[in-house]
Amino acid sequence: MAEVQLTPELLAAVAERFKVLSEPTRLQILSTLRDGESTVSKLVDSTGLGQANVSKHLQILHVTGFVTRRREGLYVYYRLAGNEVFELCDIICDRLEEEIRARESLLGGEG
Amino acid sequence: MAEVQLTPELLAAVAERFKVLSEPTRLQILSTLRDGESTVSKLVDSTGLGQANVSKHLQILHVTGFVTRRREGLYVYYRLAGNEVFELCDIICDRLEEEIRARESLLGGEG
DNA sequence: TCACTGATCAGCGATATGGTAATATATCTG
DNA sequence: CAGATATATTACCATATCGCTGATCAGTGA
Incomplete structure (x- = not known):
């Protein structure tokens, strides 16, 4: 029944x-x-x-593969490596919207 | 051309x-x-x-809507609220696999 | 009341973080 | 080479968070 357990290393990498x-x-x-590539x-x-x-943030995003970079003269242009980020955000946003709707239905319960 | 800019609040919520x-x-x-609901x-x-x-972790997961809980006698059963988490993880894992493959192709560059 | 499960709170030590100032590097110009 | 600009990197501070532990409270059932 049990599926393959994720290794601690994989969990850490995903995290x-x-x-x-x-x-x-x-x-x-x-x-x-998202509007297009940009310089620093x-x-x-x-x-x-x-x-x-x-x-620093761009460096992190670059190392983790979320953005790519190319140099052009003095400038370095960064661009999104893919749309996965926004697929991820969309999933999160859908959840958020649901929650917001749910809270509006309740109208003022906090606990 | 510019898409709707996300508000700081939404960014913070997604983050x-x-x-x-x-x-x-x-x-x-x-x-x-993922194997099924479980008690604490x-x-x-x-x-x-x-x-x-x-x-503590379950509390966080519950408040943020990733798990649901139900009480049954002495025990509290937690279960996944949905599969979105694993959709998210799959996207990440796909990326990781690509990177691992890419590194294997390079065979030994560390910087 | 007692036993058990789970939630909460306080505190500890270790680590990681974002931000910023300062400095180094890379590129082009003259 | 010197100067200017764009970007990267380093050092540092303040803060946040983690996992863990011990203690305690709350809910449930016998």
Whole structure:
């Protein structure tokens, strides 16, 4: 009956990926990149974050395969590596919407 | 051209959900629950974690809607609220497999 | 009342995080 | 090479969180 148990290593690897997406700042960056590739400085401008901060987050997103980068002269262009991120977000958002609807039905129960 | 920008609040809410899934321990609990509902004490037994610890994680999973609970006599049975979690994990796992394959192709680059 | 399951709270030590300032690197220009 | 710009990296601080433990409370049933 029991399915294949996930190894601790795989669990940790999956958790690590989720952790990358568990930062609003990174989601914000990814969301911005949805409009198309962007340079670091553009992202700094559009997000209002510091340059080092943006670079660090981009580095994490790059290492974990969520974005790709290409250099062009002085600039480095980052772009989404795929749409999986937003598939993930959509699943989460669907849940959130359900919950919001459910809470509206209850109208004011907090516990 | 620009799509609707996600509000900071929505980003935070989505990030929070990802954060719930960014703990190997919680993924382990969810994975165990995939075999069917379980009581807290069974989970304590099968995971090797402490009772308070398991309860805490279950509480988080419950509040965020990943599991449901029902009381039956002395026992409280937890079960998965849906399969979305594993849809999410599958997407992540697919990525991981790709990366592992890619690294095997390179055979020994570490940086 | 007693026994059992589970929830909650407080506290500990270890680790990881985001942010930022400072500095290093890469690229182009002259 | 020196200067300017864009990006990456490092060092550091403050905070958050984790897992764990012990204690205690709450709910259920005998």
